[in-house]
Amino acid sequence: MIDFDNLEGYRDAVAYDQLNNLDGLEEKFFSDLAHQSGGPILDIACGTGRLTIPLAKQGYDLTGVDITIEMLEVAKRKSSAQDVSVNWIHADIRNFEIKKKYKMIYTTGNSFQHFLDRESQEEMLRTVHKHLDQEGLFTFETRNPVLSLLSADEDIEKDAGSYVDKDGNQVSSTYRRSYDHKKQIELYLFTNRIWKDPTNMIETKEHFAIRYFFPQELESLLYYNGFILEKMYGNFDLSPFQAESPLMVCICRKR
Ligand SMILES: C[S@@+](CC[C@H](N)C(=O)[O-])C[C@H]1O[C@@H](n2cnc3c(N)ncnc32)[C@H](O)[C@@H]1O
Structure with a gap:
């Protein structure tokens, strides 16, 4: 699909943090869902813990998985400096396995868009399905293909x-x-x-x-990998999804 290392931009994780702040609305969206679902919570492609650490600070049991060791090193440094406990795991989410079920699994920072072909999307979704509690929720955002x-x-x-x-x-x-x-x-x-x-x-x-994923394509991909797309918003402020919305903010359950 591509002939270069798509993780190159994450080798300097300190720079990543300088360029990517946590937006208040994004934090509120995931916090509210965490409040609804309870823990444990799994953050897929957690990076430097931009959202993992704020959620763990609220007292939830958090696991953060990322494939880029440099991102995880910064995440670990930040969480120990703030005395926050997170189970950081270095792994490719496509073949990740842990003996634990999660009440909420999420991925943010548009990480969902890093799975470029159907095979890797399905591997990622298989991991989510395997580790999601029967009543749990899976949530993520992806940019709207306008x-x-x-x-x-x-x-x-x-x-x-x-x-x-x-x-x-x-x-x-x-x-x-x-x-x-x-x-x-x-x-x-x-x-x-x-x-x-x-x-x-x-x-x-x-x-x-x-x-990029088109709305009906996304619904089908999720459906045929064992999920019902319960809600799709156009942004983290819960605005309705429309043709020009910046994001597709999705909340899914196991079907
Ligand atoms: C845009 S960053 C988002 C990081 C974090 N979620 C945030 O919101 O700041 C994308 C992250 O996806 C991670 N990633 C990409 N492919 C992955 C894979 N197959 N398994 C685990 N992590 C992956 C990268 O290492 C990077 O940290």
Whole structure:
């Protein structure tokens, strides 16, 4: 499907945290569901624990699984600094197995879009199904494929933010993107300009790909993998899902 390492952008987890804050509405959405379902809770592709740690702080039994060791190292450092207990596990969720059932399983930060082909989507969903309590809920968000937006501004260089990398260098990033309609994959090419001394700047390139799901396709994928899509919102504020909504925020149960 792709010929590059799609995890490249997660090797500098300190930079990830600088660029990705936890939005209050996102936190409230998952907190309210955690309150409804109770624990234990499994965070799939938990990254640096952006949401795992705030939920664990509320007293829930949290397990966070991620494939990128650098992300987990930052997650562990942050949770121990805050004296928060989380069971961090380094694993590929597609073949993850633990002898425990969860009342709530979630994935956020658009991690659902990292499973690019049907095989890996089904492997991920199989893991969720196997570990979800019969009464439990599975929740995630994925970006809404608004075709007018996906086909706009292709190959135009845009600002992707600035940060200080793990070695203390100043980094300024831009990106170009394009959308492959047949594969439903959005491809990004980031250019990172890196310097300590502005007269000695180096440039690196980084590729990234995410998969888009159309609403009925998503409902079928979930259905044929053992889930009922109970609710789909257009954002974390629980607004109704519409053609132009930014997200598809899904709540599913086992069928
Ligand atoms: C955009 S980050 C989101 C991290 C976190 N959920 C958040 O909201 O900040 C995507 C994460 O997915 C993880 N990931 C990608 N493929 C994975 C897989 N097969 N199994 C476990 N984690 C995976 C990456 O390592 C990365 O930490």
